[in-house]
Amino acid sequence: MTVLGKKALNKQLSAKRVSWAGALAASLILMPGILAGNPVLAQQKAERNSLTYGELIKKTEKGEVAKVELDEAEHVAKVYLVGQKDTPIQVKLLEQNTELINRLKEKNVDFAEVSSANSRAAVGLLINLMWILPLVALMLLFLRRSTNASSQAMNFGKSRARFQMEAKTGVKFDDVAGVEEAKEELQEVVTFLKQPERFTAVGARIPKGVLLIGPPGTGKTLLAKAIAGEAGVPFFSISGSEFVEMFVGVGASRVRDLFKKAKENAPCLIFIDEIDAVGRQRGAGIGGGNDEREQTLNQLLTEMDGFEGNTGIIIIAATNRPDVLDAALLRPGRFDRQVIVDAPDLKGRLDILKVHARNKKIDPAVSLDAIARRTPGFTGADLANLLNEAAILTARRRKEAITILEIDDAVDRVVAGMEGTALVDSKSKRLIAYHEVGHALVGTLLKDHDPVQKVTLIPRGQALGLTWFTPNEEQGLISRAQLKGRITSILGGRAAEEVVFGKPEVTTGAGDDLQKVTNLARQMVTRFGMSTLGPLSLENQSGEVFLGRDWMNKSEYSEEIAAKIDAQVREIISNSYQTAKSILEQNRIALEHLVDLLSDQETIEGELFRKIVAEHAQVADEKIAVSH
Ligand code: ADP
Ligand code: MG
Numbered sequence: 001m002t003v004l005g006k007k008a009l010n011k012q013l014s015a016k017r018v019s020w021a022g023a024l025a026a027s028l029i030l031m032p033g034i035l036a037g038n039p040v041l042a043q044q045k046a047e048r049n050s051l052t053y054g055e056l057i058k059k060t061e062k063g064e065v066a067k068v069e070l071d072e073a074e075h076v077a078k079v080y081l082v083g084q085k086d087t088p089i090q091v092k093l094l095e096q097n098t099e100l101i102n103r104l105k106e107k108n109v110d111f112a113e114v115s116s117a118n119s120r121a122a123v124g125l126l127i128n129l130m131w132i133l134p135l136v137a138l139m140l141l142f143l144r145r146s147t148n149a150s151s152q153a154m155n156f157g158k159s160r161a162r163f164q165m166e167a168k169t170g171v172k173f174d175d176v177a178g179v180e181e182a183k184e185e186l187q188e189v190v191t192f193l194k195q196p197e198r199f200t201a202v203g204a205r206i207p208k209g210v211l212l213i214g215p216p217g218t219g220k221t222l223l224a225k226a227i228a229g230e231a232g233v234p235f236f237s238i239s240g241s242e243f244v245e246m247f248v249g250v251g252a253s254r255v256r257d258l259f260k261k262a263k264e265n266a267p268c269l270i271f272i273d274e275i276d277a278v279g280r281q282r283g284a285g286i287g288g289g290n291d292e293r294e295q296t297l298n299q300l301l302t303e304m305d306g307f308e309g310n311t312g313i314i315i316i317a318a319t320n321r322p323d324v325l326d327a328a329l330l331r332p333g334r335f336d337r338q339v340i341v342d343a344p345d346l347k348g349r350l351d352i353l354k355v356h357a358r359n360k361k362i363d364p365a366v367s368l369d370a371i372a373r374r375t376p377g378f379t380g381a382d383l384a385n386l387l388n389e390a391a392i393l394t395a396r397r398r399k400e401a402i403t404i405l406e407i408d409d410a411v412d413r414v415v416a417g418m419e420g421t422a423l424v425d426s427k428s429k430r431l432i433a434y435h436e437v438g439h440a441l442v443g444t445l446l447k448d449h450d451p452v453q454k455v456t457l458i459p460r461g462q463a464l465g466l467t468w469f470t471p472n473e474e475q476g477l478i479s480r481a482q483l484k485g486r487i488t489s490i491l492g493g494r495a496a497e498e499v500v501f502g503k504p505e506v507t508t509g510a511g512d513d514l515q516k517v518t519n520l521a522r523q524m525v526t527r528f529g530m531s532t533l534g535p536l537s538l539e540n541q542s543g544e545v546f547l548g549r550d551w552m553n554k555s556e557y558s559e560e561i562a563a564k565i566d567a568q569v570r571e572i573i574s575n576s577y578q579t580a581k582s583i584l585e586q587n588r589i590a591l592e593h594l595v596d597l598l599s600d601q602e603t604i605e606g607e608l609f610r611k612i613v614a615e616h617a618q619v620a621d622e623k624i625a626v627s628h
């Protein structure tokens with residue numbers, strides 16, 4: 001305990017010097033305290049004479065503040081209240097204090113920024129070094145003597161506050177589009193935060209937690225910010241993964257810190273992103289549970305129970321894996337409201353595009369509706385990214401406004417990655433041409449298949465060549481014939497290689513195709529009941545062990561059935577492969593013609609492709625239906 005006394009003394013000493021050297025000394029001297037292992041006590045001592053950031057802002061508004069000295073480097077301010085000119089109060093600042101500074105300016109409060117690194121510091125440093133050196137030596141002595149090094153770990157939770165606070169998010173519901181139902185539900189939360197009396201007056205209990213469920217990029221974070229923005233309350237955010245640390249108990253202490261800060265700033269909104277990182281079912285996974293995660297989760301549950309609904313704190317959590325969450329999180333009184341935030345439909349995509357087009361120069365000839373039609377499956381984040389890519393391309397091409405050309409290129413880029421340069425003429429370029437035309441030709445000649453949009457030999461991302469099919473608008477349900485058609489056209493690439501070059505010459509280029517095909521066929525058998533095994537569901541969609549599922553009960557069928565599944569999968573695939581091969585063999589003339597054109601031009605658009613097929617193909621007008 002003697003160490004503690006010394007530390008407090010030194011702290012006072014260094015508080016008087018606002019110089020770089022002083023700061024150094026303070027941080028050095030803090031270390032033995034860590035080793036002695038009771039940082040909490042010291043903390044309390046220092047905080048007795050202090051204000052929070054929120055209180056400071058309030059006091060400024062009321063005109064109770066006479067003078068403020070800001071030290072942005074150290075994140076503290078010395079506040080002189082009216083009538084207490086010689087007893088300054090320490091206030092912890094945030095990373096950005098624009099709001100405070102604006103208020104101070106507004107109220108004409110005398111404030112000065114004390115820079116920690118002024119020129120005097122250099123001289124001061126020398127002088128200070130004289131007495132720091134013995135201190136350092138002393139400290140080393142302490143270090144060596146300390147046998148209980150593990151207590152260092154105790155400080156992790158406290159020393160790093162990992163959550164962020166935004167006093168004003170500036171996001172409004174208008175900035176979020178395409179999720180109308182979710183917005184409607186959340187409008188109520190805004191009212192809870194703004195006028196809780198309306199609910200408490202009639203005896204309603206205000207819900208504490210809302211869980212936003214949806215795939216990444218659909219605007220969950222944005223929605224949470226919009227709620228805070230609409231209600232005009234501070235926004236605290238932390239990611240679930242930031243709770244999880246190596247040391248047991250750190251996450252729990254972060255949860256406590258977060259709630260403590262939130263209570264000081266109520267009414268406010270706490271946003272926990274990726275809550276599945278802490279909120280997974282307890283006791284799941286290989287080898288039982290994870291102590292640290294479970295403690296963190298328990299702490300979170302305790303904190304949520306600990307405050308009454310009427311304190312004005314609302315917790316919003318986001319996840320894309322609601323299925324792995326612990327049931328205790330979802331029961332009433334915790335995250336009892338669940339709001340689905342799904343990928344937008346056509347109208348939603350159009351609305352999102354409108355939001356993001358607001359601050360961009362777009363050629364009037366570009367129809368946002370057409371873009372929305374071209375992008376089924378895109379999330380809000382994809383669409384924002386798409387328009388941004390288009391804007392970058394426009395700037396690079398030195399154009400005045402974004403045209404449809406940039407949009408098209410941007411869509412391709414968002415879907416398939418960066419464009420590379422085409423191969424020079426070679427045997428492999430020719431082989432890739434056959435492979436791609438194989439996909440496109442089989443797809444075109446099959447009934448029940450989406451039309452070809454374009455075929456290209458210009459590499460993108462991982463792919464050396466690409467065949468694009470126009471997706472059907474919002475295919476909610478896919479038929480067995482469509483699935484088989486898809487498998488057949490994907491196999492068309494490898495089939496073309498074999499038909500043209502013979503079995504020994506086929507390449508690794510089809511690896512990705514084969515994986516896709518195998519997945520599709522397997523799902524047809526085990527999930528959709530589309531094989532002779534009958535309408536059975538044999539596998540769950542999600543089986544990842546590490547996401548909180550037990551791996552023991554993964555397969556629910558016997559080995560006999562497993563063998564049958566494999567046989568069915570193989571049959572679907574070999575059947576489709578035969579179909580693809582025979583289509584290509586029968587249309588060899590069209591194939592050769594298209595490959596010549598593609599090698600020469602590097603890209604063939606869908607319309608031209610279909611025209612050539614119609615001219616040359618033997619079975620063009622009577623499309624092939626997939627057998628079996
Ligand atoms: P999530 O948290 O669901 O993964 P975000 O909220 O972080 O997604 O979205 C990322 C970005 O994508 C947002 O900042 C915004 O620019 C854009 N975005 C996503 N969804 C929407 C939407 N519904 N409306 C407008 N913009 C959106
Ligand atoms: Mg997010």
Ligand code: ZN
Pocket residue numbers: 435439490493494509510513
């Ligand atoms: Zn392929």
